[in-house]
Amino acid sequence: MSEPEKSFEPCCKDMTTAMSFPAGRHFFVENGVLMLTVARSILKDGSEGILEHPVRFCPFCGKPVQDRSESAGPWGHQ
């Protein structure tokens, strides 16, 4: 449960640590893409709204983290 998805290998120790937080984790992998939870709040209807954003560069060491995705060009358009 605390193991990050195998398809993604953290590029540095800080990222490994960030992804291993047992609760309130901000980094997670979805479809092989590293995602960052930017904001999280309870909506009016009581459900939880989460704003997530794909991470392109590691915020800790600055390395590109999406090099495994083949669908998008190297620095292609969104």
Ligand SMILES: [Zn+2]
């Ligand atoms: Zn890193």
